Amino acid sequence: MTRALLSLGSNLGDREQHLRRAVGRLGPGVVRRSGIFETPPWGDADQPSYLNAVLIVADPRAEPYDWLVRARAAESEAGRVRDPERRFGPRTLDVDVIVVWDDDGRPVLSDDPELTLPHPRAHLRAFVLRPWLDIEPAAELPGHGPVATLLAAPDLVDDVAGLTPRPDLALES
Numbered sequence: 666m667t668r669a670l671l672s673l674g675s676n677l678g679d680r681e682q683h684l685r686r687a688v689g690r691l692g693p694g695v696v697r698r699s700g701i702f703e704t705p706p707w708g709d710a711d712q713p714s715y716l717n718a719v720l721i722v723a724d725p726r727a728e729p730y731d732w733l734v735r736a737r738a739a740e741s742e743a744g745r746v747r748d749p750e751r752r753f754g755p756r757t758l759d760v761d762v763i764v765v766w767d768d769d770g771r772p773v774l775s776d777d778p779e780l781t782l783p784h785p786r787a788h789l790r791a792f793v794l795r796p797w798l799d800i801e802p803a804a805e806l807p808g809h810g811p812v813a814t815l816l817a818a819p820d821l822v823d824d825v826a827g828l829t830p831r832p833d834l835a836l837e838s
């Protein structure tokens with residue numbers, strides 16, 4: 666049994682639809698979903714703004730790598746094309762595996778480049794931390810501490826202020 670936090674992002678095409686389809690694909694595994702946020706592009710400024718959200722997923726049969734396989738399948742279904750020239754460039758759908766917890770609730774740690782856990786850039790990303798805090802106010806990012814503390818740090822203050830909740834949009838249809 667594993668539980669995982671997945672982050673969803675889209676900034677090309679019908680962004681809301683891409684996020685919703687990804688949720689639909691994960692089906693009964695989705696145990697909690699955040700609201701949707703409009704977020705300025707991070708890491709590569711010259712692209713449209715994103716819609717971002719996070720999901721808590723759980724599956725008695727899923728190993729940590731299964732979440733990566735499912736994330737990639739959702740990206741492929743959304744027609745994701747990788748541009749090797751632009752690491753943080755625009756995309757129909759990005760699904761990142763942020764944290765995986767084992768049966769006993771312990772975080773899985775991995776330095777495998779195929780699946781690094783926790784996600785190595787999660788602590789820098791208000792677009793991941795803010796929706797996570799909304800659904801788990803006591804959340805802790807393994808190795809980095811409470812999400813509320815990370816979001817209040819000077820490095821992230823501007824990014825947090827740049828996020829706009831989109832209550833007019835929803836992950837469920």
Ligand SMILES: Nc1ncnc2c1ncn2[C@@H]1O[C@H](COP(=O)(O)OP(=O)(O)OP(=O)(O)O)[C@@H](O)[C@H]1O
Binds near residue numbers: 736
């Ligand atoms: N925790 C993780 N979640 C998703 N992909 C990961 C993770 N750790 C390593 N990877 C690897 O990263 C590679 C690049 O993934 P991807 O193209 O989605 O990166 P990106 O979205 O551009 O950047 P970022 O991972 O910073 O969001 C994938 O082939 C995947 O195997």
Ligand SMILES: Nc1nc2c(c(=O)[nH]1)N=C(CO)CN2
Binds near residue numbers: 675704706707708709
């Ligand atoms: N706001 C925002 N910026 C990003 C996002 C994302 O999901 N949201 N994903 C990226 C891929 O690594 C790069 N930049």
